[in-house]
Amino acid sequence: MNMIVGEASYPNLKSYWGQNALGPIQTCMTRSRFEAIKKYFSLRDERERIKKGEPGYDPLFRTRKLVDCLNKRFDSVPKYARLCVDEQMCSTKIKHHLRQYMPNKPLKWGIKLFVLCDSFGYAYRFEIYSGAGDTVVLPGHPDLGASANIVVRLTQTVETFKNHIIYFDNFYTSLPLMVYLRAKGIYSLGTVRGNRIPNDKLPNDIAIDITNVLWKDSKPVRFLFTYVGVKQFQRTTPREGTAKAARFGRKAKRHISIDCPQIVHEYNAHMGGVDLIISEQKHGMLQHEFFIT
Structure with missing residues (x-):
């Protein structure tokens, strides 16, 4: 019901x-x-709840098993090669301390989720954001920082050395994360903030190619990647021409196609999977309530 x-x-x-x-x-x-x-x-036995302030306290105690059950079911579907990690706002009217306002999102009020999905909008795994103190590090995995650890947790069931590619934006991107994924045989592509590069150093004992491209469009955008470059892929039947991007031309007063690096075309083509989920929510198809309290 x-x-x-x-x-x-x-x-x-x-x-x-x-x-x-x-x-x-x-x-x-x-x-x-x-x-x-x-x-x-209730989904849990309240006698098992650990009080706030004590070790092991879980702000999502009541829904944790439900989330784990849903992730197990979602994750049973074979994954496409191209996957993306991004944030999603789950629209809700409940009064809860986890409900927040994000003005730059299509759905501005709701519970923030971190989602792993494919380019078609199917979500394989998700996490509910439970506050700034959520810094869980998986056993046997390195601590790469709060935002990079989200990618590590969401991609823990992605098969290694199967040519999977993960896309993410500058909230998650860092050099240690890309080194970690590449060492597992998982390629990655993401935008990155310039001030993050000087503070990160590649491990000396791992030789992995990571390239960056700075593309100046309406504003400079820097990309880090481990599988694609400025030029197109080499194919048995190569496509003619350079990759294109649609931009509004002030002189022509209409949208025009401009040349762009292949990496920009790849990012734009495969990073929008989570936006497809948001689009469905905005049209009233996924307005589910989260019973968190």
């Missing part, structure tokens, strides 16, 4: 039993019974 409520957007909960009631909801049970079950429903 919660899933149907998420798919069919009504003004409030009472509307599903009101004058224009939704048939599957109304005939299943009364509103009072639904609200009673929802009030006392």
Whole structure:
């Protein structure tokens, strides 16, 4: 019933039993019974909860097993070669300290998620952002920093040495992360902030090629990558011409195609998977509530 409520957007909960009631909801049970079950429903034994301030405290205690179960099911689907990691806002009206406002996102209010998905918008794994103190490091893996560790956790089930490619933006990109992924046979491509490069040093005992390209468009954008460059890939039947990017021309007063490095074309083509999920949410298809409290 919660899933149907998420798919069919009504003004409030009472509307599903009101004058224009939704048939599957109304005939299943009364509103009072639904609200009673929802009030006392719990996914965990509260006696197992560790109090705040004590070692092992989990702010997502009530939903942790549900998230793990969903990730296991999502992750059972074979992965495409090209994957991306990005943030997603899950729209919700609940009152909770994890709900936040991000003005640059299409969905500005909600719970922030970190998502691993493919270029078509299918999510294989996700994490719920639980605050600045979330610095979990997987056992047996290096500590690469808070943002890079998110990529490490989300890609832990990506097969090694199978020519997978991971795309991410400058929030996650660092040289140690790209070295770590390349050592596992996973290629990567991401934008990077210039001030992150001088502070990072490649390990001396690992010889891995990492290249960077600075492309000056409306503003300078720097890319780090381990599998693609300025030129196109060599193919048995090569494509003619240079990679193109669509930009608005002030003189022509319309969108025009301009030459761009192949790396820019690759990034733009495969980094938008999470935006496809957001697009569906914005049209009311995935308005699910998170019962976190």
